[in-house]
Amino acid sequence: MSDDATLREVLDRLARAIDALEAAVDARLEKESDFSEAEAEVQRMGADRARLAQEIDKAEARAERLAEVNREVSRRLVTAMETIRAVLDR
Template sequence: MNIQSSGDTTLKEAIGRLTKAVGMLEAAADNRLEREQDFAEAEAEVQRMGADRARLAQEIDKAEARAERLAEVNREVSRRLVTAMETIRAVLDR
């Protein structure tokens, strides 16, 4: 009976170690899945940021083009004002 008891104990220990090993494997698999999900979320965020960057770059280009057009119009208005002031001075001087 002693031999059977010793065999039962060894079997129980082996089942216990196997159960523990399976638990650790499941925990490792869960951790891996979580890391992969985190990575996928980070990758999606990087893609969103890239799209935002492209959109913002286009908006900056448009704003710069508009600013240049406004500067050109400002120079033209200034030139016309100078011409108008010179014309008015000439008329007043007569």
């Protein structure tokens, strides 16, 4: 083999190695980009979850207040009906 042929082979191997390295770097950067996007989505989902949890807490508190008001209205209606019956019975 001549020195020129050997040099060409070495340069070809070097070019292939550089191409492989560039491909590996590109793949790594793409994976990191995908990871960043996934991480951002997880953060958005966490924020949505926190917001929804707050809304559920507010809705539960409102439902409890409505239940209390309902019980009070029922109690007052029973009292009013008993008073009306007592007046009618006299």
